[in-house]
Amino acid sequence: xxxxxxxxxxxxxxxxxxxxxxxxxxxxxxxxxxxxxxxxxxxxxxxxxxxxxxxxxxxxxxxxxxxxxxxxxxxxxxxxxxxxxxxxxxxxxxxxxxxxxxxxxxxxxxxxxxxxxxxxxxxxxxxxxxxxxxxxxxxxxxxxxxxxxxxxxxxxxxxxxxxxxxxxxxxxxxxxxxxxxxxxxxx
Amino acid sequence: xxxxxxxxxxxxxxxxxxxxxxxxxxxxxxxxxxxxxxxxxxxxxxxxxxxxxxxxxxxxxxxxxxxxxxxxxxxxxxxxxxxxxxxxxxxxxxxxxxxxxxxxxxxxxxxxxxxxxxxxxxxxxxxxxxxxxxxxxxxxxxxxxxxxxxxxxxxxxxxxxxxxxxxxxxxxxxxxxxxxxxxxxxx
Numbered sequence: 622x623x624x625x626x627x628x629x630x631x632x633x634x635x636x637x638x639x640x641x642x643x644x645x646x647x648x649x650x651x652x653x654x655x656x657x658x659x660x661x662x663x664x665x666x667x668x669x670x671x672x673x674x675x676x677x678x679x680x681x682x683x684x685x686x687x688x689x690x691x692x693x694x695x696x697x698x699x700x701x702x703x704x705x706x707x708x709x710x711x712x713x714x715x716x717x718x719x720x721x722x723x724x725x726x727x728x729x730x731x732x733x734x735x736x737x738x739x740x741x742x743x744x745x746x747x748x749x750x751x752x753x754x755x756x757x758x759x760x761x762x763x764x765x766x767x768x769x770x771x772x773x774x775x776x777x778x779x780x781x782x783x784x785x786x787x788x789x790x791x792x793x794x795x796x797x798x799x800x801x802x803x804x805x806x807x808x
Numbered sequence: 809x810x811x812x813x814x815x816x817x818x819x820x821x822x823x824x825x826x827x828x829x830x831x832x833x834x835x836x837x838x839x840x841x842x843x844x845x846x847x848x849x850x851x852x853x854x855x856x857x858x859x860x861x862x863x864x865x866x867x868x869x870x871x872x873x874x875x876x877x878x879x880x881x882x883x884x885x886x887x888x889x890x891x892x893x894x895x896x897x898x899x900x901x902x903x904x905x906x907x908x909x910x911x912x913x914x915x916x917x918x919x920x921x922x923x924x925x926x927x928x929x930x931x932x933x934x935x936x937x938x939x940x941x942x943x944x945x946x947x948x949x950x951x952x953x954x955x956x957x958x959x960x961x962x963x964x965x966x967x968x969x970x971x972x973x974x975x976x977x978x979x980x981x982x983x984x985x986x987x988x989x990x991x992x993x994x995x
Contacts, residue, residue, distance in 0.1 A: 630839025642881075649837045652817025657846050658880050660919055693845050694829070698912035699919055700979065720977040723907060723921070725885035732847055732886055732921075734910070790907040790977040792887065 630654075658730040662702035663690020665779040666715050668740040671756035672776065675710045677768055678752045685768035688735070688775060689713065703736045711754040714741040722778050722791035724771045735775045737782065774798060817841075845917040849889035850877020851925040852966040853902050858943035859963065860927060862897045864955055865939045872955035875922070875962060876900065890923045898941040901928040909965050909978035911958045922962045924969065961985060 631645035631654035645654045665688060666673035674686045689707040693699060700717045707713040715738040724733040745754050757763075759780065767773050777795040782788055794800055818832035818841035832841045852875060853860040861873045876894040880886060887904045894900040902925040911920040932941050944950075946967060954960050964982040969975055981987055 630834065630837055647817065647834070647837060647839060650817055650834060652834060652839070654841075656882060657844060658882060658884070659844050660847060693919070695843060695845060695917045696914045697845070697917075698914045699910060700912070701914075717979075720907070720910060720979065723886060725887070727883045727885045727888075730882045730884075732880070734919075788976040792904075792907065 656730075658732055660693040660699070660702075661690055661731060661733040662693050662699050662706065662736070663688045663733065663775075664703045664707060664715060664717070664736040664738040665721055665775050666707060666711075666713060666738045666740050667779075668743050668756050671758050672762070672779070673707075673711055673713060673740060673745060674755055674757055674762070675747070675751040676753045676755075677750065678747070679750050682768035684752065685766050686763050687768040687772050690733070690735070699734050700736060703734075703738065707738070708748070710748045710751050711745045712748055713745045713754075715739065716741055719788055720790045721782065722775060724774060724793065726771075733771055735771075735778075737779060737788075770794070770800060843917075845919055847880040847886070847889075848877055848918060848920040849880050849886050849893065849923070850875045850920065850962075851890045851894060851902060851904070851923040852908055852962050853894060853898075853900060853925045853927050854966075855927040855930050855943050858945050859949070859966070860894075860898055860900060860932060861942055861944055861949070862934070862938040863940045863942075864937065865934070866937050869955035871939065872953050873950050874955040874959050877920070877922070886921050887923060890921075890925065894925070895935070897935045897938050898932045899935055900932045900941075902926065903928055906975055907977045908969065909962060911961060911980065913958075920958055922958075922965075924966060924975075957981070957987060 631647045631652060633646045633648045634643050635646050636643050637653050675689055676686050677683050689710040691706045693702040704715055707715045718737045718739060721735045721737045747754050774794045777798055778791045818834045818839060820833045820835045821830050822833050823830050824840050862876055863873050864870050876897040878893045880889040890904060891902055894902045905924045905926060908922045908924045934941050961981045964985055965978045
């Protein structure tokens with residue numbers, strides 16, 4: 622199809638009848654956009670005592686390392702979304718074990734759900750959104766080249782869960798870690 | 809503002825340039841709707857060995873009992889959303905303790921996040937979306953008049969968490985419980 626005119630669409634802020642919050646409305650056709658927070662699903666994937674990381678081939682944070690993660694699609698369960706992202710970004714087949722953490726990023730209207738997972742087969746390779754992928758022991762993790770703060774949070778939370786055996790889902794960042802700049806997009 | 813014409817807005821299904829999935833597009837103005845799954849936040853709120861339930865004053869399922877829960881708003885954390893819903897529906901001030909469960913309802917593109925919470929003060933009363941509110945022991949719960957299957961799942965999961973001390977977040981419905989018809993909307 623032809624390139625749409627992106628200046629149109631819901632661009633007027635007003636409270637629709639019967640509502641109590643401002644919504645974005647299209648001045649041309651009257652369409653009301655009920656915008657909602659977005660869900661990012663991802664996983665900390667273990668193979669023995671190593672974890673899977675992907676070096677991003679796309680912006681934002683091209684060249685930096687991240688967990689396999691991305692936006693949940695319509696009609697997709699959160700665990701299916703986490704498995705899909707692991708496949709898309711690292712050709713990894715994973716088995717979900719439980720929920721590691723919820724990271725709320727209200728500034729971006731984003732909720733990140735990070736699962737704990739096990740790699741079924743260590744033969745991983747970069748998908749189209751990755752420059753390279755790899756399995757890293759704790760001391761091999763490229764800490765200076767991590768893409769987003771929540772990647773660091775999740776790695777610390779997973780290590781803590783392993784060390785303590787406490788598998789309750791973490792909410793918010795680990796104690797002692799700086800929040801850092803909020804992730805610009807996704808994990 | 810005047811009532812918008814609801815036949816307009818994104819109503820044509822097509823794959824935008826540079827995308828790989830069909831999206832809904834407005835034939836009049838070209839606006840592309842990147843629709844996303846919606847997040848419902850709620851809580852199982854305890855006061856001693858009783859739990860808080862609200863009898864719905866609105867459709868769907870008017871007159872049936874539910875947990876305080878609703879859609880997460882933009883720029884809101886999930887725990888703040890759960891606290892807001894408890895206040896709106898039952899004038900309840902709650903303290904969040906942890907995440908009880910994630911219920912994926914992919915047919916509705918909905919993810920329900922249910923927290924475990926403690927009532928700070930037992931003086932609750934119905935908000936505008938409730939006919940009545942109450943605190944119920946396990947045997948007092950109006951099981952035949954529960955609004956949505958996931959309310960039943962959450963009550964069973966909370967009872968199991970209390971009994972076993974296992975606080976890992978539950979994913980999907982409890983073993984032994986029938987899925988039932990999917991919740992028509994919200995919890």
